[in-house]
Amino acid sequence: MNNLKIILLFLIYPSIILCQNKTYIDKFELELKKKAIEYKSEINFNKAKAFYLNKNWDSTLVYSMKQLSTNHKTLADYCFFLRGISFRKKGLYNQAEKELTLVSNKFIFYPLVNFNFGLIAAKTNKYQKAINYYLKADSALINKNNTSQINKINMNIGNCYIHLKQYQKAEKYLFKNNNLLLSKGDSLSLFESYTNIANLYYEQYKDKEALIYFEKAYTLSKKIKDFEKKFLGSINMAVFEENRGNYKQAFVYRKESEQWKDSLNNQNKIWAVADYEKKYAIAQKQKQISVLEVENKLKETQRKTMFFSVLGMLLLLVGGMYAYAQKVKNAKIILSQKVKLDELNATKDQLFSIVSHDLRSSVNALKTSNTKLTNSLETKNYSQLDQLLQQNNSIANGAYSLLDNLLHWALLQTKQLYFSKDSVHLFSIVQQIEYNYKSLLLDKAITFENAVSKNSFIFVDLDSLKIVLRNLLDNAIKFSHQNGQISMYTVETNNDFCQLVIEDTGLGMSQNTINELLQDNELLAKKSNSEIIGTGLGMQLCKQMIKKNGGTLAIESEPNKGTKIILTFPKTAV
Structure with a gap:
């Protein structure tokens, strides 16, 4: 039972304790865009803004640091805040705290700073400290009528109290948040609220009450378009039913959760491939620019050689020898670069050839298996149907592993994979x-x-x-x-x-x-x-x-x- 309980908590908490205040973040991002327009001459700040909005945390850190080196006081708080968020997203919590500490308390979005301090404290299991920061964020809110801001704070405080095993306080904040959400009809937030309350009761071994809210969360997940929430709703029901010994029903929920997980993975892979293609196109343009720069240098050397030839035979001889030496050197460099580029292109072509062949085989196998699957459904051959479903799952897992390795290999080759x-x-x-x-x-x-x-x-x-x-x-x-x-x-x-x-x-x-x-x-x-x-x-x-x-x-x-x-x-x- 303990193993199942640990799994359930692992699935639930990441999606709740790190719950951000989206309304407040939207306001911050809007203000960030306005500042970028106002200070459009600050190139590094504009780049940091663009990478932050695209969730490219490494580049955000690079350009925000370059902006800070200019000592622009008006934009300093924004840069420190961007760096704090980037480090937090990368899981580097000590660095995140150091950057957020540098943000002035006069910063217009300072409640959001306290909120992030709370997120970091909760992530590092300092739950009482996290509660204190959330309360500070709540007391500093300018608009007390904005229920969406208060809801997130109540939710996170309630979950911290669950970790501290102060269940009565947790129940107070979680039901306060739930009642506000019921009046608003926010399905996504209500799903999180039901899951939190279910976990509260589950922690106290009140399985009967926990089941009511797990079922509410599962029913609500059917109406939500978010694949991650659909996955969490079904996997929580599967673990709960396994804990009760109802393995038949647990198997049904677990199969459903795998379908949602596959849908979520497919969506992420499409985005990753599109991003990779964009970066590859940029890299090709940069290579072309580098080649043009080398050609321009060679032409400049030739013009200088012709100029010095007019000065006399002696200068002509010296200039000719210098130009010849430079030309040989540049030719060797270009030849060496060409050889390396040819090797890289050959490796790339071989890789794409092999990977495309394997993917084509997997897709063709899926196509053939799906045809058999359709025939099995029509003939109601359920034994073969189960076998074909397992076969499809195996083929899909193999294709996913291939694509996952390809993505990480590409990141390594382009030195974009961060090691900590x-x-x-x-x-x-x-x-x-x-x-x-x-x-x-x-x-x-x-x-x-x-x-x-x-x-x-x-x-x-x-x-x-x-x-x-x-x-x-x-x-x-x-x-x-x-x-x-x-x-x-x-x-x-x-x-x-x-x-x-x-x-x-x-x-x-x-x-x-x-x-x-x-x-x-x-x-x-x-x-x-x-x-x-x-x-x-x-x-x-x-x-x-x-x-x-x-x-x-x-x-x-x-x-x-x-x-x-x-x-x-x-x-x-x-």
Whole structure:
């Protein structure tokens, strides 16, 4: 029961405690646009504004800092606030607090500063401190009749009291917020309110009362267009029914939640691809500009050479030698750049060729499977229908993993992936990854063992570590036999590094395949001896991320005897 309860809280709280006051933010963004127009000559401020509105937090940080270096006092508070929000969005809460502290209390949107202090405190589990900041934000509001501003504060205060286990105070604020929302008919906010109240009762083991509000939230999610809320509504009902032992109904809710999750992922992928295409077009234009600049420099050198030739034979000789040396040097540079560019283009063409072939195969498989699915529905062949649905899910997961790896690979190549190293509890991360892949493990009846030492702490970037472990576990499952076994365990080698081993009893691979996988910038295809290798993009992504985290990768394997992946990461300094 405890495990199910932890999962439920994990799903609910991120969408509630970090609930922003959208009405107040809209006013801030409107004022920000006005300031940008008023100070249009401040290029860095205008760029910071544009990147902030596009949620490009890294670029916002860069240009807001450049603007601060100009010592423009009128825009200083806006820049500090933009930096505080950007650091908070990136999960760098200490830096966010430092920047927000620099905002003057005379800033017109200072209640929003206190509100963000509250969000940061809540995110770092300092709930009483968060409540104090929310109350400060409430007392500083200019327009007390603006219920949308008060609602968000009441909601966040109520959730903080839940964490503090002061349930009566939590109930007071949550129902105060709920009653205001009922009169307004705001479906999205009302969904969050019902979920909060359900969680309040669930925390107190009042399952009967909790179920009423979970069902209200689930019913309301049907009317909301937000895929994330639809997913939360159905997954909360699934976990609740599992906790009650009603596994049949829980399965129905969980299948529905997966559909909403797929819809949300598809929407995010479309936006990500569009953004990538835009950045690629800009990069191509910049390359063209660079080539033109090199050509202009060469022409300028030629004009200077002709000018000096008029001064005399001696100057002509010296000038000719200088021009010739410069020309040879520039030619070597251009030739070197051309060779590198050709190599990059060849890699890009090979990657796109392989990825497009795999995507076409996945789409074609989905098309064929959907035709069979339609026929099964018409003939009411429900056993085949369930098999086809599982097959479609497997194909979609494979295509999603390919696109996800492609996106992260592109970000690495363009140096846009942000790395923030911190101390990470390795056992907990492996436990999370195991939960994410539980359905795939169950489908193939694979036994998974998490034998990682609970005392292992490594100093790495958390997001990139998860990407590495997801790719390696996905490969282990893909190449494992039915009823196989996968285990993750640590090996103590020395005091500075921790060794994590991922071992399976699957197909294994030859030494030639291992050598090719460990080569840099190698993209692989299916070999003539029928070894199922794939594109190798996931492994290349893993290698680059392991290297950036100061780690190493080794592979031990034999055909039909399983595979052992050995990762080495630096330990957290004591």
